[in-house]
Amino acid sequence: DAGITQSPRHKVTETGTPVTLRCHQTENHRYMYWYRQDPGHGLRLIHYSYGVKDTDKGEVSDGYSVSRSKTEDFLLTLESATSSQTSVYFCAISESYTEAFFGQGTRLTVV
């Protein structure tokens, strides 16, 4: 398995609180992605990074911010969690246009 770790794996948080999810890689891959997965919506891209401090928005970026200060870490922050952000979040890494390696996912519940 590619060296990619998401933390935490499960989290329950209250509405209005900030939450940060971490993606850590040991593969030195240039590209990193955050997706959310919800029933009926498949995988939707939140933000992605194409290098240290180089990030861009995906299709569902509202309410989320990201940071990448080191090659190995890509952080996703929910600035003020809402119930609509209850989801499974996946991080992915890649060195190509096509083959990405996914983490095991983080199940986030906002109550």
Added chain:
Amino acid sequence: GESVGLHLPTLSVQEGDNSIINCAYSNSASDYFIWYKQESGKGPQFIIDIRSNMDKRQGQRVTVLLNKTVKHLSLQIAATQPGDSAVYFCAENHAGGSNYKLTFGKGTLLTVNP
């Protein structure tokens, strides 16, 4: 806008049969089309990709077909096995510059009946 979608949300086949999973896309500028497999409780895994200047590519028991005229992508699985039961996603990406948005469709659930 850009979108990658699917014709059917579910597909049920008998073990040993061939499976065909379809996908429609709308962005003619996509350079790569990709298929991923997601087993229950796991992250998606890369299966096979095809570049936009190709119309067919074969892998081990899988074939991807690309029809740019009708913007259609398909994944054929030969001799489907119970271990092929999963959700299959098509995805697309662009080449060049700093735009590396790997975008996924909604997925098709493949169930293989023994």
